Amino acid sequence: MRGLGIDLGTANTVVGTPEEGVVLNEPSFMLVRTKEPHRALAIGHDARSLVGRTPIGITQVRPMHNGVIVDLETARTFVSAVIKRASPHRPYGVRPKGVIAVPAGATPLERRALLEVGHEAGLRKVGLIPEPVAGALGCGINPLEPRAHLVVDIGGGTSEVTAICFGGILSHRSCRLAGDELTHALYQYLRAEHNIIVGELTAERAKVGAPDTEDGQSLVVEGRDAVTGRARLVTLETEEVVDALRPTMSGIVQTLTECLEDLPAQAIGDVMAEGVLAIGGGSMLRGVSEMLEQAFGFPVKTAERPLTCVAEGATACLEHPEVVAAYSN
Numbered sequence: 104m105r106g107l108g109i110d111l112g113t114a115n116t117v118v119g120t121p122e123e124g125v126v127l128n129e130p131s132f133m134l135v136r137t138k139e140p141h142r143a144l145a146i147g148h149d150a151r152s153l154v155g156r157t158p159i160g161i162t163q164v165r166p167m168h169n170g171v172i173v174d175l176e177t178a179r180t181f182v183s184a185v186i187k188r189a190s191p192h193r194p195y196g197v198r199p200k201g202v203i204a205v206p207a208g209a210t211p212l213e214r215r216a217l218l219e220v221g222h223e224a225g226l227r228k229v230g231l232i233p234e235p236v237a238g239a240l241g242c243g244i245n246p247l248e249p250r251a252h253l254v255v256d257i258g259g260g261t262s263e264v265t266a267i268c269f270g271g272i273l274s275h276r277s278c279r280l281a282g283d284e285l286t287h288a289l290y291q292y293l294r295a296e297h298n299i300i301v302g303e304l305t306a307e308r309a310k311v312g313a314p315d316t317e318d319g320q321s322l323v324v325e326g327r328d329a330v331t332g333r334a335r336l337v338t339l340e341t342e343e344v345v346d347a348l349r350p351t352m353s354g355i356v357q358t359l360t361e362c363l364e365d366l367p368a369q370a371i372g373d374v375m376a377e378g379v380l381a382i383g384g385g386s387m388l389r390g391v392s393e394m395l396e397q398a399f400g401f402p403v404k405t406a407e408r409p410l411t412c413v414a415e416g417a418t419a420c421l422e423h424p425e426v427v428a429a430y431s432n
């Protein structure tokens with residue numbers, strides 16, 4: 104095995120190998136015993152399915168917050184389990200190399216924490232690559248060419264916009280409003296407008312389900328009546344979900360457009376010709392690309408695989424160390 108390309112996201116962790124492509128795509132959740140916090144009982148889908156119904160004595164943890172590590176021990180336990188699952192058959196126990204994607208706005212301390220965790224979790228040699236650069240590479244863009252590219256990433260915990268060119272970052276903005284906040288907005292809408300309290304997974308399912316549901320069709324969500332406490336079903340029109348998410352989405356877009364102030368005038372022609380690349384799960388919401396187009400004044404192209412292109416790009420970096428070297432400063 105030549106190594107692992109890793110996207111450790113707030114919401115999802117995706118791992119790829121040059122030989123097999125994406126080999127792991129799971130929610131960034133872990134279950135541990137409260138008394139034994141550094142041994143993973145379950146990770147990914149298994150751990151996430153227990154959101155809102157975790158038994159006593161078991162704790163559910165999210166190892167990443169806003170795209171970065173906050174607790175080294177928890178992150179190490181999670182990343183070790185991820186590496187073990189992604190590369191179960193290592194010849195002679197050889198430790199794989201790794202390239203890990205990191206938010207473009209991560210501080211030197213946050214980058215160091217990620218490098219340390221990568222090493223301690225079992226990677227032989229660790230390189231870091233900014234997420235928008237990896238996302239662009241995963242979408243077939245050469246981040247070393249002397250042309251500017253603008254990448255918008257709407258993830259689970261953070262939204263970022265980054266202009267890249269010739270191995271360097273031209274401008275960058277980020278905010279801590281993204282998919283999780285959109286899910287929360289829908290939860291609050293359901294409580295305020297329909298008097299129903301739903302679980303986090305239900306609210307997220309309704310949010311993610313809306314883009315796949317045609318206009319005029321409806322979604323059914325189950326929850327608890329806020330007044331009587333009894334179980335209740337509510338039928339939601341797709342447009343209603345989109346409208347409920349619009350104020351939060353506008354806030355995200357507003358912050359991201361501030362990046363344009365720092366974009367050199369010379370780069371505008373490149374972005375106009377190529378369009379803005381939209382990646383991350385939030386870019387799949389209905390109406391987002393139109394909103395971005397209106398705010399940015401550039402055409403917007405959503406990635407073909409918005410949820411996995413960062414890991415695909417990080418994996419490609421294993422074969423293109425010159426990209427990691429160029430963007431390491």
Ligand SMILES: Nc1ncnc2c1ncn2[C@@H]1O[C@H](COP(=O)(O)OP(=O)(O)OP(=O)(O)O)[C@@H](O)[C@H]1O
Nearest residue numbers: 112113114115170258259260261282383384385387
């Ligand atoms: N089809 C979809 N429509 C809308 N939102 C979606 C869809 N699929 C996933 N999402 C949302 O996208 C978010 C996760 O996106 P992604 O995996 O890109 O984030 P991440 O990389 O884990 O987070 P971050 O970049 O903040 O660290 C979640 O909030 C999820 O609800």
